[in-house]
Amino acid sequence: GAVVSQHPSWVICKSGTSVKIECRSLDFQATTMFWYRQFPKQSLMLMATSNEGSKATYEQGVEKDKFLINHASLTLSTLTVTSAHPEDSSFYICSARLAENEQFFGPGTRLTVL
């Protein structure tokens, strides 16, 4: 199957700082990537849909000014958590769409905000 990478795998930061997470499709081009958040013992929650060359589409309740998404190329999307707070601590997972019914997940990034 296709490979999606995320960097970093985990990050610890101080409250008020910003953190950037990268999502890369390594062996295919993805016009659409998705960003999910998952709290402990809960299911994936879609945050936003990232389309190459255009603005991301955010789900209801997700602050676009806090979670900045940039999909600058067909293989890279970035999520920046601005002014992070402890409640933003979570497991962030990206996925990249290869075809309508094919979506591949990155390994996830565990964010801990102190």
Added chain:
Amino acid sequence: GQNIDQPTEMTATEGAIVQINCTYQTSGFNGLFWYQQHAGEAPTFLSYNVLDGLEEKGRFSSFLSRSKGYSYLLLKELQMKDSASYLCAVLDSNYQLIWGAGTKLIIKP
């Protein structure tokens, strides 16, 4: 609204068979996925069904009935490593994945 239901938790014995059910009500249907997720890891793809019937892949099989809005994942010859959460997800008319809350499967020796 869109809704996907699956049991929260199931327990089974090593070597046995377990069936995890998923029922859905979505705006449109373009296929149903099953994913496996171990704690602290991202989901990994198990199966995709878009037509009615049973798809068999080794120890895992997935069944779909579109008229009933129902699917199940069947795991045979259970191994301890199968302890994980199993997520059911439906691709709706906008090709958006709608996720169930997941079923935590506990395998006992």
